[in-house]
Amino acid sequence: MKRSNEPVFWGMFGAGGMVAALFTPIAILITGLLVPLGIIPAEQFSYERVLAFSQHWLGAAVIWVIVSLPLWLCMHRLYHTLHDFGIHAGNLVKALFYGVAFAGSVACATLLLLGLI
């Protein structure tokens, strides 16, 4: 039997799953509900404050982790779910799925780095 390269994707999946389980709920609550509903005053989530947060190396790291890593969880699971629904996708589809996670991670890192420098 051939050695699978799954450990690489599984590692990213595990990291992403952990971040999605621990960090994503509060992120959704803040950016998707409390701020838009005005429960958190708009000035607490103003352009200046968010920009300052994203331009601190620690803030940038937090944003990158919350935006990028769950993508690896999701694309991994969605790819395997294709198989669960009887769609036996080939390497091209696999590359496409993990490519989305990779591109998202790189795009996020680029935007953050441009802000840092």
Add this chain to the structure above:
Amino acid sequence: MTKRKPYERKMGATWWLKNAFHTKYIIREGSSLVIAIYSMVLLFGLFRLSQGTDAFNGWLGAMSQPAWLAFHLLTLVWTLYHSITWFSLAPKAANLWLGQKRVPDSWIVNSMYGALAGISVVGLVLVLI
């Protein structure tokens, strides 16, 4: 000559609806759909942030549309379902020992709930201070 004629049952595309445990598994995996979209929403927000005040406020304004509020509510619930299942399965992938005693599963699960609570409080404090 053999009289054997084994009959193969087909699973079909709806196999996961026929058993409650399998349905919950697909619901768990399905959380990926909304979490991925949420990541993309954040990524777009970050992009708008890089374009200046008006762009960022435009993104923020869009977030208060009812459709996006509904999406985020759904995503929050579905992500918490992911958290619950993730925490409950985590001890199976860990083999932790203290001397000759295995670390009880409940310690691992409880510490993860603790981490979720702690991280959530820190997140709120960061926004509110």
Add this chain to the structure above:
Amino acid sequence: MAEVMKIEILRYRPETDKEPVWQTFDVPFTREMSLLEALAYIKDELDPTLSYRWSCRMAICGSCGMMVNGIPKLGCKTFLRDYPKGMKVEALANFPIERDLVVDMSDFIEKLESVKPYIINDNPKSLDDGCHTQSPKDMAQYKQFSMCINCGLCYAACPQYGLDKSFTGPAALAILHRYNQDNRDAGKAERMKIVNAEEGAWGCTFVGYCSQVCPKDVDPAAAIQLGKVDSAKDYVIAMFKPGE
């Protein structure tokens, strides 16, 4: 007075049936009657052509696996009193039906054999060196996985096996893990070739239903996740030792 329960059984007689058909039997039962006993009643009193496998009647031989209302169960460990709404009994899922409730398990047996389920050690300790000691921790690494009775319920529970029969499957991977974790064994390198493959631990998506249905409380899902951890370590080591 015995109550009467309707038991529906999926019949398949290869010489006459094109596909399986449901047949209903009225079975008088008492509080302590198991499904296996109900099948014996049907065969003795109602229809001698009914085929099913059984042996020990006490959940150790692993012969009487079947689907009860869509859930994999041992017939001997399933009691009529727990099914007030009746029972639909079918041959174990994910295996070809040979006849009635009898399935063809050859693929499962081949997989069990493939994981080398025995202690491998080319240089066993000499008797003069004394006995082989194992601490409680050493033993706990494998003991629960050694309780498997090869009944196949976990294969019937596993959608990944159902979708792709090349997957090694829960019981075989749990037993593989059992021998890999035994400190008397030196065969781990051979078995890791199976774990590392797509058809090995990586064929699993952690549905977790295998552990739920196991009649002996074995946790194959845990064995497979620990196998993935092992395989990931093995992967990293292999990166630094190319050509192996």
